[in-house]
Amino acid sequence: MRQAYHDELNAISAALVDMTNLVGSAMNRATTALLDGDLALAESVISHDEAIDQLYREIEERSLELLARQQPVAGDLRVLITGLRMVADLERMGDLAVHVAKVARRRYPQSAIPAELRATMLEMGQVAQRIVTKAGSVIASRDLDMAAELEKDDDVMDSLHRQVFAELLDGEWQHGMECAIDVTLVGRYFERFADHAVSVTRRVVFIVTGQRLEPATASAVSSA
Amino acid sequence: MRQAYHDELNAISAALVDMTNLVGSAMNRATTALLDGDLALAESVISHDEAIDQLYREIEERSLELLARQQPVAGDLRVLITGLRMVADLERMGDLAVHVAKVARRRYPQSAIPAELRATMLEMGQVAQRIVTKAGSVIASRDLDMAAELEKDDDVMDSLHRQVFAELLDGEWQHGMECAIDVTLVGRYFERFADHAVSVTRRVVFIVTGQRLEPATASAVSSA
Numbered sequence: 001m002r003q004a005y006h007d008e009l010n011a012i013s014a015a016l017v018d019m020t021n022l023v024g025s026a027m028n029r030a031t032t033a034l035l036d037g038d039l040a041l042a043e044s045v046i047s048h049d050e051a052i053d054q055l056y057r058e059i060e061e062r063s064l065e066l067l068a069r070q071q072p073v074a075g076d077l078r079v080l081i082t083g084l085r086m087v088a089d090l091e092r093m094g095d096l097a098v099h100v101a102k103v104a105r106r107r108y109p110q111s112a113i114p115a116e117l118r119a120t121m122l123e124m125g126q127v128a129q130r131i132v133t134k135a136g137s138v139i140a141s142r143d144l145d146m147a148a149e150l151e152k153d154d155d156v157m158d159s160l161h162r163q164v165f166a167e168l169l170d171g172e173w174q175h176g177m178e179c180a181i182d183v184t185l186v187g188r189y190f191e192r193f194a195d196h197a198v199s200v201t202r203r204v205v206f207i208v209t210g211q212r213l214e215p216a217t218a219s220a221v222s223s224a
Numbered sequence: 225m226r227q228a229y230h231d232e233l234n235a236i237s238a239a240l241v242d243m244t245n246l247v248g249s250a251m252n253r254a255t256t257a258l259l260d261g262d263l264a265l266a267e268s269v270i271s272h273d274e275a276i277d278q279l280y281r282e283i284e285e286r287s288l289e290l291l292a293r294q295q296p297v298a299g300d301l302r303v304l305i306t307g308l309r310m311v312a313d314l315e316r317m318g319d320l321a322v323h324v325a326k327v328a329r330r331r332y333p334q335s336a337i338p339a340e341l342r343a344t345m346l347e348m349g350q351v352a353q354r355i356v357t358k359a360g361s362v363i364a365s366r367d368l369d370m371a372a373e374l375e376k377d378d379d380v381m382d383s384l385h386r387q388v389f390a391e392l393l394d395g396e397w398q399h400g401m402e403c404a405i406d407v408t409l410v411g412r413y414f415e416r417f418a419d420h421a422v423s424v425t426r427r428v429v430f431i432v433t434g435q436r437l438e439p440a441t442a443s444a445v446s447s448a
Contacts, residue, residue: 057436064305071295081288084305085312168401177392177404184408212281 005070008062012083013139015059019090020136020200022052024129026097027193031125033104034186035118037111045101052094059087082203086139089196089203093132096193103182112182114175117167124160124190127153128197135197138204147201157194161187229294232286236307237363239283243314244360244424246276248353250321251417255349257328258410259342261335269325276318283311306427310363313420313427317356320417327406336406338399341391348384348414351377352421359421362428371425381418385411 026045033042063080066072072080103112113121134150137143164187167173168180206212250269257266287304290296296304327336337345358374361367388411391397392404430436 064302067305068297068301071297073292073295077292078288081291081305081308084308088309088312165405168405173401177397180401180404181389181392181408184405185412188409188412 008066009076009079012059012062012066015055016083016086016090017136017140019052019055019059019087020132020139022055023090023093023097024132026052026094027100027128027132028125030097030100030104031122031128033101035111035113035122037104037107037109039105039108042101042104042108046098046105049094049098053091056087056091060084078207082207086200086203089200093193093196096189099189100186103186107182112179112186114179117164117183120160120163120167121186124157124187127157127160128190128193131157131194131197135200138201142204142208144205144208147205150201151198154194154198157191161191229290232290233300233303236283236286236290239279240307240310240314241360241364243276243279243283243311244356244363246279247314247317247321248356250276250318251324251356252349252353254321254324254328255346255352257325259335259337259346261328261331261333263329263332266325266328266332270322270329273318273322277315280311280315284308302431306431310424310427313424317417317420320413323413324410327410331406336403336410338403341388341407344384344387344391345410348381348411351381351384352414352417355381355418355421359424362425366428366432368429368432371429374425375422378418378422381415385415
């Protein structure tokens with residue numbers, strides 16, 4: 001009985017790691033779709049979000065069932081409750097990948113991203129994928145060093161986000177208002193994606209250390 | 225013992241309603257600060273967010289303690305878990321009010337909002353406050369009709385959000401890029417604020433009816 005219970009706890013944790021892989025892949029493909037103006041790829045991100053939502057509901061239901069059936073105490077209770085929070089963060093990260101893909105779709109056959117911002121946006125996409133991959137490792141291994149590394153990646157994301165605004169504000173913008181709005185929003189989607197990944201790992205840190213860190217809400221523009 | 229337990233459940237519910245009042249007031253003051261270029265008011269929203277975060281932590285800890293101590297089953301378990309989700313939505317709504325206030329502060333002594341958008345932004349602020357007030361009533365009374373009304377208010381918010389983009393894109397924008405970025409982001413903050421309120425009420429609907437509605441993620445631009 002206890003063995004089955006711990007197997008189920010581990011299975012939920014493994015499903016959370018699967019979810020980091022799915023949302024990481026979604027954001028990676030959304031970034032490529034955005035940069036290359038690839039409609040089919042954008043559509044695949046949008047339609048695949050249902051699989052992420054499905055996994056979200058499964059993890060939620062399994063966690064609630066375990067809570068109701070096993071009445072876990074102390075540590076296990078905290079793990080399950082924290083898992084419910086993490087899965088909500090991850091579901092939202094999937095939505096943010098969809099938002100990026102929808103910008104790509106709306107601007108097809110053009111790319112929404114002008115040449116001078118391609119390198120920055122590519123890097124934002126790469127940092128996003130790196131950060132969520134590390135979040136998966138932190139969930140799997142509870143590795144606090146990797147959690148600290150991830151915070152640094154988030155600083156890189158914030159710096160890239162500031163670069164996007166600097167490009168928009170340098171007085172030489174030639175790409176019109178629609179493109180400026182897209183770039184502003186896409187920058188925000190990437191930044192929020194990273195914030196949610198930070199939030200996921202901070203919840204793991206809280207489980208391990210009992211130390212609560214504040215939610216990540218840094219915003220290059222609005223926190224200035 | 226059971227009486228004390230139900231008193232505590234009710235107290236948590238009342239604290240959630242208090243939290244809707246706090247974030248509604250924060251967004252109302254942030255909107256005024258934004259439209260009037262009122263620095264003191266913007267600062268008050270920013271510094272007052274700590275009180276919202278404090279209430280968030282209190283509700284979280286009381287809920288976790290009740291979960292651990294009373295091992296609630298079925299209905300009460302669902303109420304407590306749902307409360308933990310709602311309080312996270314409400315905390316995030318407080319952050320969004322702070323984001324609006326920070327735009328006001330950064331642009332002081334000017335208003336970040338040009339004349340032709342003042343009426344639209346004022347209405348977004350009013351809808352935001354109305355929607356979170358209704359969310360409080362839904363938490364307090366579990367009134368499903370009011371939950372349905374709130375969904376209509378969210379449609380109004382989406383429509384106002386589209387008006388903001390229409391203004392930015394009508395080819396007559398005279399206010400420069402910084403203002404365009406601020407308007408784009410502030411529009412997004414209002415829209416997300418309303419989405420979180422919808423999410424809060426849908427969680428109540430789920431408690432009452434068992435019927436799960438999808439999270440609100442409509443976005444006037446990116447869902448197009």
